[in-house]
Amino acid sequence: MSIEPLDLTLLDPIILEYKEQKGAVIPILQRAQEVYSYLPKEVLVSISKKIGVPLSQLYGVVTFYAQFNLEPRGRHIVSVCDGTACHVRGAPKIIDDIEGALNLERGCSDPDFRYTLEIVYCLGSCGLAPIVVVDDQVYGKTTSETLIERLRQLD
Amino acid sequence: MTVLNNAAELDQLQKAALARLEERANAKATVYIGMGTCGVAAGATQVAQAVQAEIATHNLDVEMVNVGCIGMCVKEPLVDIQLPGRPRVTYANVTPDMVPRIIDEHLVKKQFIKKWAFAQLTNGSGARVEGLKEYAEHPFYRNQVRVALRNCGMIDPESIDEYIAVDGYKGLAKVLSGMEPQDVIDEMKDSGLRGRGGAGFLTGVKWEFCMRARGYPKYVICNADEGDPGAFMDRSILEGDPHSVIEGMLIAAYAIGAPEGYVYCRAEYPLAIKRLKKAIVQANEYGFLGENILGSSFSFQLKIKEGAGAFVCGEETALIASIEGKRGEPRPRPPYPAVSGLWGKPSNVNNVKSYAITPQIMVKGADWFSSIGTPTSTGTAVFALTGKINNTGLIEVPMGITLREIIFEVGGGIPKKKQFKAVQTGGPLGGCLPAEALDTPVDFDSLTKAGATMGSGGMIVVDQDTCMVEFARYFLTFASAESCGKCVPCRIGGQRLLEVLTRITQGQGTLEDLDEIEYISQNMREGSLCALGQLTPGPVMASLRFFREEYEAHINEKFCPAGVCAGMYTYEIDADLCPGCGLCVKACTSDAITGTRKEPHVINQAKCLQCGACYQACNLGAILVKHKHELIPLEAI
Numbered sequence: 177m178s179i180e181p182l183d184l185t186l187l188d189p190i191i192l193e194y195k196e197q198k199g200a201v202i203p204i205l206q207r208a209q210e211v212y213s214y215l216p217k218e219v220l221v222s223i224s225k226k227i228g229v230p231l232s233q234l235y236g237v238v239t240f241y242a243q244f245n246l247e248p249r250g251r252h253i254v255s256v257c258d259g260t261a262c263h264v265r266g267a268p269k270i271i272d273d274i275e276g277a278l279n280l281e282r283g284c285s286d287p288d289f290r291y292t293l294e295i296v297y298c299l300g301s302c303g304l305a306p307i308v309v310v311d312d313q314v315y316g317k318t319t320s321e322t323l324i325e326r327l328r329q330l331d
Numbered sequence: 332m333t334v335l336n337n338a339a340e341l342d343q344l345q346k347a348a349l350a351r352l353e354e355r356a357n358a359k360a361t362v363y364i365g366m367g368t369c370g371v372a373a374g375a376t377q378v379a380q381a382v383q384a385e386i387a388t389h390n391l392d393v394e395m396v397n398v399g400c401i402g403m404c405v406k407e408p409l410v411d412i413q414l415p416g417r418p419r420v421t422y423a424n425v426t427p428d429m430v431p432r433i434i435d436e437h438l439v440k441k442q443f444i445k446k447w448a449f450a451q452l453t454n455g456s457g458a459r460v461e462g463l464k465e466y467a468e469h470p471f472y473r474n475q476v477r478v479a480l481r482n483c484g485m486i487d488p489e490s491i492d493e494y495i496a497v498d499g500y501k502g503l504a505k506v507l508s509g510m511e512p513q514d515v516i517d518e519m520k521d522s523g524l525r526g527r528g529g530a531g532f533l534t535g536v537k538w539e540f541c542m543r544a545r546g547y548p549k550y551v552i553c554n555a556d557e558g559d560p561g562a563f564m565d566r567s568i569l570e571g572d573p574h575s576v577i578e579g580m581l582i583a584a585y586a587i588g589a590p591e592g593y594v595y596c597r598a599e600y601p602l603a604i605k606r607l608k609k610a611i612v613q614a615n616e617y618g619f620l621g622e623n624i625l626g627s628s629f630s631f632q633l634k635i636k637e638g639a640g641a642f643v644c645g646e647e648t649a650l651i652a653s654i655e656g657k658r659g660e661p662r663p664r665p666p667y668p669a670v671s672g673l674w675g676k677p678s679n680v681n682n683v684k685s686y687a688i689t690p691q692i693m694v695k696g697a698d699w700f701s702s703i704g705t706p707t708s709t710g711t712a713v714f715a716l717t718g719k720i721n722n723t724g725l726i727e728v729p730m731g732i733t734l735r736e737i738i739f740e741v742g743g744g745i746p747k748k749k750q751f752k753a754v755q756t757g758g759p760l761g762g763c764l765p766a767e768a769l770d771t772p773v774d775f776d777s778l779t780k781a782g783a784t785m786g787s788g789g790m791i792v793v794d795q796d797t798c799m800v801e802f803a804r805y806f807l808t809f810a811s812a813e814s815c816g817k818c819v820p821c822r823i824g825g826q827r828l829l830e831v832l833t834r835i836t837q838g839q840g841t842l843e844d845l846d847e848i849e850y851i852s853q854n855m856r857e858g859s860l861c862a863l864g865q866l867t868p869g870p871v872m873a874s875l876r877f878f879r880e881e882y883e884a885h886i887n888e889k890f891c892p893a894g895v896c897a898g899m900y901t902y903e904i905d906a907d908l909c910p911g912c913g914l915c916v917k918a919c920t921s922d923a924i925t926g927t928r929k930e931p932h933v934i935n936q937a938k939c940l941q942c943g944a945c946y947q948a949c950n951l952g953a954i955l956v957k958h959k960h961e962l963i964p965l966e967a968i
Contacts, residue, residue, distance in 0.1 A: 198674070201656035202639050206598075240658040240815070242640030243598055259560030260755065260791050261717035263805055297642070297809060299599055300563030301369040302717035303404020303724050314372040 184222045186211050191226050201229060201237055205244060214245040250285040250292035252330050255309040259298030262306040270306055271295065273320035278327060291327065334618035336626040338504035341495070344617075348496035356413065360393045360438055362386075363411035363419065365484060367400030367570045368602050369563075373407035374426065381430035382410065389439055399571020401484025402725035403471060406449060409484075412437050417458050421466075423449035471722050474741050476703060478711045479527075479564075479687045480727045483571030488606050491613040494574040500619055502693030503581050507627045512542060515586040519689070521697035523709035528554055528645075528682035529757065529787045530862075531708070531775040534689075537679060540669035542587040544677035551584040551592035551631075552673065552680045554650055558597065558642040559758030560809065562789035564713045565683035567725050569596065569603035572687065573610035577633060579686030581619065582693060584631045587679055592631065595650050597638040607635060642813035646861045647672075647680040649815070660817045661861035682787060684713055704730030708774030716742050718791040719749065728773070735769040738792055748952075749794040753877070757786025759806040760866035762873030763799070782873050784866075798895035799878040800885055804832040806870040814863065821864025824855040828871060836896045840886040848875060894946065894956035901959050902939060902946060906931040908953035918948035 190207045194200035204223060209215055215238055224231040238244040254274065258267045271282060271293075278291060285292040301307050304316025308323055310330075315323070335341055355361065364370070364379050379395070386393050401409060406423035410433065413419040420443050422433055429447065436442050443460055450466045453459055466472045477483075486493040494500070506515055520535030541549060553576060557565040569576060580592050596604050611633055614620045622630045636654050643649045644659040651673050653659035672678025688710065692700050701709040708730040714737065717723050721743035728737060734754055738744070745751050753763040762783035764771065771781045778785050793802065811825030828851050834840050852868030859865045875882060884890045891899040904915070904924075909931040916924045916932065923939040926932030934945070946954045 199654055199656035202653065203637070206637065206639060236658050237656070240641060240660075241638075244639065260758070260789070260805070261561045261723075263560075264718045264791065264793055264797060264802075296599070298558070298560035298562070299368070300557065300566040301372045301404070302561050302563055302715060303369050304372050304407070305717065305723075307372065314368065316369070316372040 182212065182216060182218050184218065187219065187222055187226065191223070201227070201234065202241070205234070205238060209244060214248050216246075248285070248289065250289045252291050252311050252327070253294060253309075254291055254327065255294045255296045255299075257297070257299050257305070257307040257309075258295050259302065259305075259307075261302035262298075265305040267306045270308065270318060270320050270323065274324060274327070277320075277324045290330070334616075334621075336618075338508045338625060341500060341504045341625065344492075345495050345498070345501070348492040352493065352496050355394055357416050360391070360415060361396055361411075361413045361419075362393055362438075363396045363398050363413070365400055365407060365409040366397040367484075367567060368600070369400055369404045370407045370409065371602070373404075375408040377427045378408045378410060378425050378430060381427035382434065385431050385434040386438075389434065391434075391438055393438065396487045397489070398486065399483045399488045400567045400725060402480060402567070402727075403722070404724040405722055406724075409449075411452070412443075414438070414441060418460055419452040420460055420463065421449045421452070422447050470740055470743065471724070471726075474732065474736060475727055476711050476729050477727045478691055478700075478703070479568060479575075479684045479713050480725065481572070481691070482575065483567055483725075486572070488571050488573055489609055491574060491610065491617060494572070498694055499574055499690075500578055500617075502690030503578050503585075503619065504625055505693050506582050506585055507625050507629060512586045512588060515582060515693070516542060518692065518697050519586070522692045522700040523697075523707075524685065524688060524692065524700065525708060525775060526682060527684035527688070527713070527787065529785060531785060534681060534685050537669060537681070538583060538586050540667070541589075541677050541679040544670045546671075546675075546677045548591055549587055549589040549676055550673045550678040551580050551587065551589045552647075552650070552654070552668075552678055553580055553592070553594040553683060553686055554645065554647065554680050555594055555596040555600075555603070555683050556638050556645045556650060557600075557683070557787065558645045558813075559760075559787060559789045561715060561717050561755075561791045562758055562787055563715045564725060564788045566600050566603050568683050568687050569600065570606055573603075573607045574614065575687040575690060576607075576683055577610055577614050577619070579681075579689035580633065581624070581631055582689050583679055583681065583686065585629050587677070589679070590630055590632065592633045593636050593654055593673070594633065595636045595638060595644070595654060597644075598640060604635060604637060611635070641815070642809075643815045643861070643863050646863060648861070650680065651678065658815070660815045661863070663860055684788070705772065705774050707776055712773055712785070712788065714788045714790040716790050716792070718755075719745055719794040719797070720792040721746050730774040731772045733770050733772055734764065737773065737790070738769070742792065745792070745794050749796065752793050752795050752797060753799065753802075753874075755783075755791040755793065755802075755870070756789070757784035757866075757869070758789040759809045760784070760862065760869055761786045761789075762869045763793075763802070763877065764873070765877040768877075782876060784869065796893055796895070798836070798891050798893035799874040799881050800832065800891075801836050801893075801895050803871045803874045804829065804836055807832055807867070810863065810867040814867070818858070818860040818864060820855045820858035821860065821867065824851050824859075824864070825867050827851050828855075828868065832871065835882060835885050836891075836899075838885065838889045838896070838899050840882075842883075842886055844886070845875065845879075845882060848872075888958060890958045892956065894941075894943065897941070899959060900956050901936060901941060902934055902943075903955050903957045904932050904934055905953045905955050908951055910951065910953075914948045914950065915945035915954060918944040920944060 280293045308318045410425045411419045524534045525531040641659045649659040649661040668678045713727045755763045807829045816822045894900045911929040
């Protein structure tokens, strides 16, 4: 992932859209993260100035919710569900296997930012446990072998 | 589309919609594909593409309808085919390469494929396909009564007309043409509906509190932050029948006098949010939302708020804080949200299922609803049935049905002839019940009395291969990670409990630890601010109560009877049961198993890594979980 200078003007249309709405901090942060893929400090500072909410308060919100990332993320997001049904049907082994095979750690990205491995709790498709989501594509009844094979094929 | 001005216009619209649907059913063949999240995860998108391609190849005039989830997750992807004037025939576990044959034989040659067909849905039309079960005759559906899930998998969730055809918005029309807000509340109270989010508070009473509260504007909020792992009832309703939730919220808003409402939906449910957004647009076009609804003086606006990933936001005060754009931390109650909720105004928070049921109560009456279920828990219960069970899926059963009926009849029992061990209800804040409790009736009070909770509807079945200590530790990991950290008993207590449990699963526990668990749990229950902290010890307490011997085995014998906790068990082959088939030899990754064919095999303990591959591979249960040291005879030391 190359670090380019951030174009903070991309925030303007988002802030304009939510200007009149009460309690819009979370949607603004969500939209900003869609644009920058994570929430760098500069973005938070800029949002804070533009909407008049103290940076400390924004930081409080960002660190509270699992969805927000303060660190850059990998090109491919691998979310392994460890919800109850998936846990009972073998998710812990899948997580261990991915960590071993791809030299990843849960919750982290690899040094090349190729993958980010996330543990999520319940995507609501428990009937097809264990569930793994790779870049928004949901895979049911996953096995470690097929999943690792699929991940290796991603660039 | 034009705005409807009164109930009569809705009637007309319904007649027209019904006529159109009937015409379609008689004139054209229809293909229904289950496109809920679970269907898509199982490959429904590829199946739909294959169907489309095949229809184009044969140049057929066929209507394709995407429906929500019918609840039979284990059979996904599901494809229903309906020939003109004929019943809907469902094909289960459809793969793209099955599609050409299904289209060719069923749509072109008009013969159903018996081998692949699962059941038929006659819809009272009289026409029946010979030699195929009806849905109602299938064990999975036989015991079900569908109220909240009535339309899921039946109608196109993206078509408001299809919802109107099945009495949609009729409850709202009835309420707006002649019922006073108090009448609506009385009807709800008479129905006995208790909040389906888990706490089971009477919905009508809750509405009344909010109606009587001073303050303006008031808010109606739908809690769709379905955070319990293993629960997906609310997602399914939002994906399969979003209008029922909107209609329920409208009725609540009329009763309490609220001009504005929010659906707080977790961001992990993108399809539910998409369908709900579409439904809101359609409802606005017909004037079910907006100003002067159905020509009355009642106006209502509805918005969606996406969650950002925090389990505690399922708690109503935390949810309200999150809508306000703050950290989703709960606050002490009272004041309850009915008095001081969103932006300090009176607010009514109900679960998705409670709202989805409401229109039916208005249309069919409180007596009809209270005739289902038990006197103190009326109506139906929706469960997401998952874990080690044959028919995983979404079910809706009358309250009062026993756990045994749910697990062994509706659920079809435990796979691979394994032993039922426990059922976890109420998610990570609920509790588990053992085999002895299988005859407990499923209702709010009986489950609580038995040591579990109703919760919002997750029901996870585990078999002999699940270690109850590790299972409890798993729930604690979840609950303590999701603690918001505001109050001390929850923040520290959860961590301490987790440490104790972890110690036990690593073989370092002591009997004093069991007292420690009870002591911490007691304090958490009494001292925590919200339900998350109060109920976090639930699964540990329940498993300690019903499976104490497993805890003691971990502590006294350093033995995990389920063969889960690393280093606390070993595998051994039972010579009497082993036929020498060699499946375990093939499965073994470390060449630890030897033996002559058709003779009992042996595991070399020095090589065995306890990976469990042989245990999973053996079809006869000949591989046993044994104590780690049992194999070394005392004389040999």
